[in-house]
Structure formats: structure tokens, C-alpha cells
Amino acid sequence: MADTPQTPGTDPHAAPRAADGGSDGAGLVSVVIACYNAADFVAGAIDSVLAQGHPAVEVVVVDDASTDASWEAVAAFGGRVSALRLPANRGPSHARNRGVELSRGEWLMFLDADDFIAPDTIAGLVEAARGVPGSLAACPWEFLQQQADGGWVAQVPRRPFAPVGDPLAGWLSGHWAPPCAVLYPRRVFLSAGAFDESLRRNEDGDLAMRAFARGARIVLAARGKSFYRRHLDPHRALSTDDRSGAGLRSQLRVLDKLVALLESQGPLEEYRPLVEVQYGHVANHAFQVGDFAVARECLARGGRGAAMVVRSKTLAGRLLTAALGLERKQRIIRLLRRWSATLEGRLWR
DSSP states (O other): OOOOEEOTTSOTTOOOOOSSSOTTOTTOEEEEEEESSOTTTHHHHHHHHHTOSSSOEEEEEEEOSOSSSHHHHHHTTGGGSEEEEOSSOOOHHHHHHHHHHHOOOSEEEEEETTOEEOTTHHHHHHHHHHHSTTOEEEOOEEEEEEOTTSOEEEEOOSSOOOOOSOHHHHHHTTOOOOGGGEEEEHHHHHHHTOOOTTOSSSHHHHHHHHHHHTTOOEEEOSSOOEEEEEOSSGGGSSSOOOOSTHHHHHHHHHHHHHHHHHHHHSOHHHHHHHHHHHHHHHHHHHHHHTOHHHHHHHHHHHHHHHHHHHSOSSHHHHHHHHHHOHHHHHHHHHHHHHHHHHHHHHHHO
16 A cells, blocks of 8 residues: 555645745745654644744644554644555654655654644744754753653753754764754755664664764754653653664664764764764663673674773672673673562562
8 A cells, every 4th residue: 555645634645735835845844743643642743833933834744554543633633734644654764754755845844743842943943044054953942751640741851952063973972852853954854865764763863963974064043942752651652762672773773874974974083982982872771671782782883982881880890890791790780680679579569
């Protein structure tokens, strides 16, 4: 079955329409919302885009074969959105790329179906991006952390995004922004190569770093704000915090791709210390979940910088590493943690 664009309430084979932006999309911002089983949130995401003060905005929703009432929630907006319902779940990168194909805007923005943005966000982003042609723009953003009672509390990110002279170095240092806070000129998005559909995690970081490695800059908008939800159940999020299996492999592949790109362009040595640290962080995550094969690969690629990240912070830990080796020490720690959790459970029962 082919991916067929559907605009709810109109001709099911109609292509998305530009909204007040002209047939060539000049000045138009296309907001692509990828949705998977987000019936409780997708209407809020769409409403926040339709409420924007910027005069030329189109909403393109791609439902990634949801099994809940997401499509019905999208259909309720009728011709105010352009929509595509995929026949099979292929992940957020595939959904976003299909949305871009259906869009017409000069500018591109990507929301998960549980995100939302303040009414002046798109106007602020466009103002910033127009001031530095060929640049991405980012706006302030906050986490919305779900609480045990089901409520949501806003949290400022630990390392708020702040543009620096070198945006790639900043991103590798942890000063990142989620897709709902970033505006791409279409030509920058396409020259970077779109989303990598083989990735299951950090696909947005992969895209941004490829754009920066190819020379794109980024500017900070003076107004607007985006909100990025963190669910208690990480599987409720479109881009899950998956630190095992495909998620860890995706993180490793993102770094491998970046290294290959930087090597081809010459400046790898400039970024090597930062990349090594990132390999170390992925190795740490892999050790924590018991994926020792990925951890070994990360340490082999990351060298000394990666080893320093996973180095024990305590003297006892360092002595244990010296006596047993890093991997054996990590295996013992995992066994002790599992034993401790089992014992605690038995005591409670």
C-alpha cells in the first residue's frame, strides 16, 4: 500500500495546501507533526500551531499507523490540517520525512505529537533565521515532566541551549535543543540529507550535527517558547529514551556517521575530544543496561576520552577496575544491583 496523503474532510487524495504562503511556499512555515498513539495530546499540538501569530503556517500531520484514536483526533480538524495515515509503523524519522515531502514551506519545523509551542514561537524563529540567511533558529524551551499524580511540571533544561561560535561543539557539549524548538530553512534540511530512517534514537541530533558539520549556523530567537514532554512511561514518547537494543545502536551509529563526515572534510581532530566523550556516555548507558558488546565498541572507538567518562569516581571503584578489568567490574555491579532490588522487593512483601 502506498503512502497516500489524506486531508481529513476533503478529497482523500488531495495534496497539502499552502496556507497564505503562495504556491512556491515563500515565507511559509511547514510544521510537521509525527504522531504515534498520541490521541490524548495530538489535538493540543495542532491547536498550538494553528494559534500562531505568524501569517503563513501550514500543519502537516503524519500518523505512523496509530492503534488508538489519534487519527480520529486529527480528522476532527478537517481542512485546517493536511494529513497522511501510514499503513505500517516505521518510526519518527520515516514519518517526518514523509511530512516534508507533502509540505510546501520555505521553513520546516518538527513537533512530536505531545509537544506544543507558545503563540509567538514561529514568528520569533522566522525573525531570527531571516537575520542570518542559511542558519537554523532555536527558541527557548522547557521540559514538561509528568508527575506521579498525572500532572505536569515545567523544568528548565540542565544545560539550556545557547548559540556559541561553533554550534557543533556546543551540541556535542550538551547544549542541544529538541526538534520542537528548532526551525530549519528547507534548503539546509535537504542539503543535510533529511532524517536518517535507520535510526531509532537521537535522529534529530544526527540531523542537526550533520547540518552544522556542513557549515550551518544557528541563532537564538528573542521570543517564543517550546514545551517538550517527558513521560513517566518513556514508551509514551514518540522518541523514546531507549538505552538498549536499537536505541543504543542508533546512538553509536550517530557518532560513527559524524566521525566519517568530519574525516571527509578534514576537521575531525578539532572535535575528537568532544566526540570521544560522547562515545563514553553511550558506553556508560550500555554498561548500565548490560549491553556489553555496544559498550566495548564505544570504548574502542572513543579511546582515552571515552575511558575517562566511564572511569570510576571512587577509589574503591578504581581499585576494583584495576583488579578485575572494567567489563568484569561492571558485570559484578549489575549483579549486585539486581540482587539488592530483589532483596528489597522481598522485604517489602
